[in-house]
Amino acid sequence: MGSGSALVRAVPGARPAPAPATSPRGPAAPPVDRTPPAVEAPAPAPPPAVDAPVPSPPAAPPGGRPAPEPADGGRAARRRERRERRGPGVRERRRLETHDRIVEAAAALFAERGFDAVSVVEIAQRAGVVEKTVFNHFPVKEGLVLATDPPMRRALLAAVAGRPAGESAAAAAGTFVVTAMTSLGDPEAAAGVAAMARIVRGSRTLQAREREILGEITAALAAQIREETGSDDGSVEPELTAAAVTALYGRLLELARDRVLAGVTGPELGAELRAAGRRGLSLLQFGLAGYAKRR
Structure with a gap:
């Protein structure tokens, strides 16, 4: 998550919205938030890669007839390649x-x-x-201020889908969240986090939208876990797992905002977010059975 953007802009490399510009889609006022989510204005699609390959005609199936040549001799494909190399018009x-x-x-x-x-x-x-x-x-x-389709959601789902064998969905999602939110401690993110915090906290409309975005991320993650595990509709585990992950996300975003507004930035903020995130991640991985026991 980059500078202090909203929920949607909390992913490193994500283009922030006008908050200053990453929640708590955190998800902005000048300077414009230029950091990685929690939830800001959607960025325009980047131009096609300069070296984007032009698909070649499909090979002929074994024993079959070769695929026909394009009716225009491939001229359309070559024009498309030239446009891609020139970049945006x-x-x-x-x-x-x-x-x-x-x-x-x-x-x-x-x-x-x-x-x-x-x-x-x-x-x-x-x-x-x-x-x-x-x-x-x-x-x-x-x-x-808050992106309609926060980059945070896509990145989180990708992190869970691409986790290695033997790693739980909660561990993969929680680790991603902690890593992303810790990046809000980068010195250049301070102004963006503070500006975003002031704008979002000063608007009930944006606060409500942030809650909706968190709910949408929770639903998307739960659906992915349910599909992967083949859980039936009556199981509660997918929703509980997803809700725990997004609760950690939202809490770390609010912690970052609180601390930046209090003047804490840079390595000190990064260390606080990392420590808090690891405690939360421990609960995600090992459960709540040993937490807050009455003595």
Whole structure:
């Protein structure tokens, strides 16, 4: 998770939304959050890789007739390859520039007056576009801060799906969460975390949306675990496992916000998040049987 972004922007490398800009989709005001989730504005899709290979025609099946050549002699494929090598065209560059202007304008306005007090019309005027353009990029106002499809969700599900044999889903998911949230201790993340904390905590709308995002991540993780294990509809384990993981995620995000607002950043914050995360991870892996026993 990168700078202090919301729930959705908590994944390293993820493009933050206008929070300053990673929750607690944490999931922003100037500076714009440029960190990895918890939950911010969706970033435009990157241009195709320069070296993206052009698919070759399928080989002929054994004993079968060779696949027919493309009707145009492969010219369309070659044109597509040339476009990919050139990178985004003028229209796409303009779209990305407009997207960035909208995000930066929103971040500045939210920092000045808070999310709820700023209208989409004002954001459009500050960005130098019409209101419709803002909605073309962000169908809902909350999307300027919290991503509709947080990168955190995709990364978390991938970490669980790709875990090695012998590792539990809870261990894989919990380890990923702790590693991602510890990155909020990076010195360059401090401003983003603080700005995001102020914006989200100053808006009931964003707080409600963050809770919805956490619920969506929980449901997606539970569904993946249920499918993998073949659990029947009456089993409670998938939902309990997923809820425990996202509870750890949300708590670490809020801890990061609390500490940054209190002036704690850098290695000290990273160490606190790591220690708290490991305690939570221990409970995920070994259970609650020995925790808070009455003496």
